[in-house]
Amino acid sequence: MKKRNLYLNNTPVDEARERYLRAMEPYLRVEYETVPVTESLHRVTKQAVYAKYCSPMFNAAAMDGIAVVAAHTLGAGEQTPVDLRPGEDFIVVDTGDPVRAPYDAVIMAEDILEREDGTVRIVAPAAPWQHVRPIGEDIVAGEMLLPGRHKIRPIDIGVLLSGGILELEVVKRPRVAIFPTGTEIIEPTEDPKPGDIIESNSRMFQGMVTESGGVPTRFPVIPDDYELLKEKVAKAAGEFDMVIVNAGSSAGTEDYTVHVLRELGEVFIHGVAVKPGKPVILARIGRVPVIGLPGYPVSAYIGFENFVAPLLHTLAGEVSQTGLRADAVVTRRMVSSLKHREYVRVKVGQVDGKLVASPLARGAGAAMSLVRADGFCVIEQNSEGVEAGETVPVELYRTMEEIQNTVVVIGSHDLILDVLADLMPSRYPGVYLSSTHVGSMGGLMALGRGEAHVAPTHLLDEETGEYNVSTIRRLFREPVALVKGVDRIQGILVKKGNPLGIRGIEDLKRCRYVNRQRGAGTRVLLDYKLKQAGISPEEIDGYDREAATHMAVAALVGSDGADAGMGIESAARAMDLDFLPVGPEEYDFAIPARFLDLPHVQKFLGSLRSEQFQTRVEALGGYRCRNTGKIVMVE
């Protein structure tokens, strides 16, 4: 068996970062270059910049009118008008024109009477220096225009040029080499074979390096070859300001990176107490920091934020910006281990005036959880987790304004939520939909706790045969609007061609099934159908195997992971599976009546009722928009 590299440390995050920054401090060198001011946007000044010229450069008219000698206007009044001769007693000036001796005041055009002979009559005296902008009013030569380590904004460029500055010294952008590694890794342009993994982290790092003020250079994928990796990394350490090696940092059998770095330089940290993101390598080759980041996208992202970004900010002369922080109420229990600090991605919304945070998928591989997240909730290393209803600090990716204009949807999953999420911001710019998938019952519970605006639900009352109404009546004391959504067909998803010849519920006993999570309407429907057929859950192989969405079930049935699952027709179509209809059901939206008048909830309803929505939904297949958008009040 191949040698494994099991002996990672478990250094706490902050300690690891501080130890690394301290160890690198003697080696890090901020470098500078001179650039034209006109090309300096977003660069960082080396040192304070002082004005060469005054602005205005001369005493200047602050109004359109005439420049006069104030002393010559003394005594002017309604009864004692004074007439001024052009070229002698006055000259015409526009705003910004110089006012030179002997002139020392400006009279506004509105306050003069032009006469036919070219003279001008005034009926009030001018005070000395009235309507004159004195030289240097805005900028005085020698004055400091910008401090050192200042990031240039558009207005700074204007002021620098007005102050006579054409070039300035700025911090050189650090150049960062990025090496994706791994034999199983392929370029996105290649056709994936079974077992291949598409390389995408390095492209994410490119963007993150750019946003942190650096210049990324991404190298082609290096296969698992010790000597090749060593050669490439050694060369890059001689040419770049920083090197990132992606993957090859865990304890897998082909993880050479840490050995390469030990041979070429010094490894300070290998393994950090953070989840996800443990296998991080913090090292140095010569003066150059070399960081090994884990391969899972979420781990890679968190490793970058924790270790690459602070170093890059130092090299780029920028102050590291921690994001906007706010307190939010957690909508679901989050358990964590004492062994590490955990970063939980959350959706954040504002309901009833309070911020609420719903945890998203926690796997390190769940890159989509980063895309969907509105922020991170940090569970510290010494905490066992957070209970629902507790308040936690959240680091936000989105502005408070966006969050306040977001309709929070928690409940059952359906593809039409994606359609709505796409439709809303294009119909109503600045308004968003955020959806978390916890099943119908979970959504109604969240609604009851005031943590969501909308709960999509499809719960069958076995006794009445009615959907949703009776459950809502049972759960809520306040009036709830049941907004009718779509009729959709539930059924059994099987592989294309139905190789096992599955015909109905009975046949689920002889295949590998994949179920939905507890509280999902689809699971309730299965339970109902099993009961009708007199089948016990134990008879179904895979009854306890849970997937969180219709599409996840479809993907498993499409692979060799499962033979059948229950779900909606659109998911079967999307994954090219066969579909055995079990029956139609009503997928609706529960909204507490007091939310109906909120502007963004109104826009949610507007999107739902739009023709565009119904056209797109019917194109997905398996839906009918009979009563879409109609409201049934449940009181």
Added chain:
Amino acid sequence: MKKRNLYLNNTPVDEARERYLRAMEPYLRVEYETVPVTESLHRVTKQAVYAKYCSPMFNAAAMDGIAVVAAHTLGAGEQTPVDLRPGEDFIVVDTGDPVRAPYDAVIMAEDILEREDGTVRIVAPAAPWQHVRPIGEDIVAGEMLLPGRHKIRPIDIGVLLSGGILELEVVKRPRVAIFPTGTEIIEPTEDPKPGDIIESNSRMFQGMVTESGGVPTRFPVIPDDYELLKEKVAKAAGEFDMVIVNAGSSAGTEDYTVHVLRELGEVFIHGVAVKPGKPVILARIGRVPVIGLPGYPVSAYIGFENFVAPLLHTLAGEVSQTGLRADAVVTRRMVSSLKHREYVRVKVGQVDGKLVASPLARGAGAAMSLVRADGFCVIEQNSEGVEAGETVPVELYRTMEEIQNTVVVIGSHDLILDVLADLMPSRYPGVYLSSTHVGSMGGLMALGRGEAHVAPTHLLDEETGEYNVSTIRRLFREPVALVKGVDRIQGILVKKGNPLGIRGIEDLKRCRYVNRQRGAGTRVLLDYKLKQAGISPEEIDGYDREAATHMAVAALVGSDGADAGMGIESAARAMDLDFLPVGPEEYDFAIPARFLDLPHVQKFLGSLRSEQFQTRVEALGGYRCRNTGKIVMVE
């Protein structure tokens, strides 16, 4: 006399913007282009993007270890170990490796015992699908990856590539033509002659267009020539998505722009009720919006934000982000007119847990007030102003974190404040100094109201001859630390060579003087010296003419605007003036004792006491650092 274009309207800002946006709506067209995903950072998606592949693309090991058939491990226990044969009962897998039939579970490397014969012993059974990431766990083929009108972040690029997307349609960046105009306007690279104005607005606009998602093209300055302007603007309207004409929008004699635009197209608005920034032209040539902005930098900036940015955001497919808003206590009365909405630039700080906003210079020409500002305070059109102590909403340019780490300095002005403002963030990254200049007495009053951390002061007690201590004792009930600053020489500033032969206070009667504002220590000193010499203020020509800083006084004396003023030696040196010493004085910092332990106030003291500070200050000339940083408690 030349024809003037006096007839501007005075349309309220919001009405002007809405009318213009409505008028342009039929003409504005968002365009699209296809770009590689790897080059899509910060671009805006045209429509929703759906995954082509699942991720993972196969059932994959979630741990390093061995893949097994779960059914073959049943019954394994401490007493009943099961031995597995390589290649038959198990294969070795690393994280991410595919788990293919017949294998359906992974056992972690830590949980197996490797034996010499190559077999592996386990003492616990594996549950089916344990440590296996199911196909599509992260991304399911057909799933929506990103909605339409979404701005691409680094993580989005990663997910798009993982989902098999290589190219995507994005909103084309609108191309914006920028025309600086005016015969008196010169390029920054030219040597300014008297009356010339350096063109800088167009360079500021370039940055602002870039930040709003557009691509700027800046044309050379067009002199005041009706036909030339017409030709250039007409051509640009045929080639670009938007045209900005800078200056030429007020009622001055050479302001052709509005006539050109009326001839070429349609002018919707000329003149907006906003201060600064009234002379705005909102027009159209064909499908293309053409906007005339005023020449003063602050007016130009506000006009851009109010009228260009929203149009650009529409064309660029982005949601316009209004900045962070917060409530702040106003430190000084701000009067405004009912006729217009006024934008007042403010410094913002946090003192005693509350945000405080200090208004900056309000002239439209004061570009430096934009550089120094931390935000805008808006006084609505129907308001006469705001009293000190009232709470107003402020639109912030800076993050709350920066503001919380800012030492708020309000009081007397000295060049050493610039040195400190430059020094602090480079010694202590992330810590800033914000200073507002209201004179010594104004600063102490602000300190008393809890609106500043530090008040620089140089107030002479005429009776004791002592500086600062007695005034502070009189004003404060709480203990105040008087941190000694510098000894500096005050004197009379006169033109180089002293052409009027000024020798002392007595001679101020026969020259044009420029004074400092009420409450300034330098004015107190002048009053004291005048009293000693038996001279009444009325005898001094220019006693009522006020400048706000030493440097502003020096600039006026250096021009033909004034013959003499009082100020500090370093200002005379900076402007190459002659200096007649009047006497030394003590320029100190008053800090309420309860602020002394605040981390950023400690860093202020650290900067003040640093060798670097004292070296730089002594190089300015006219200063002595005798007791710099020592603390005298005034109780």
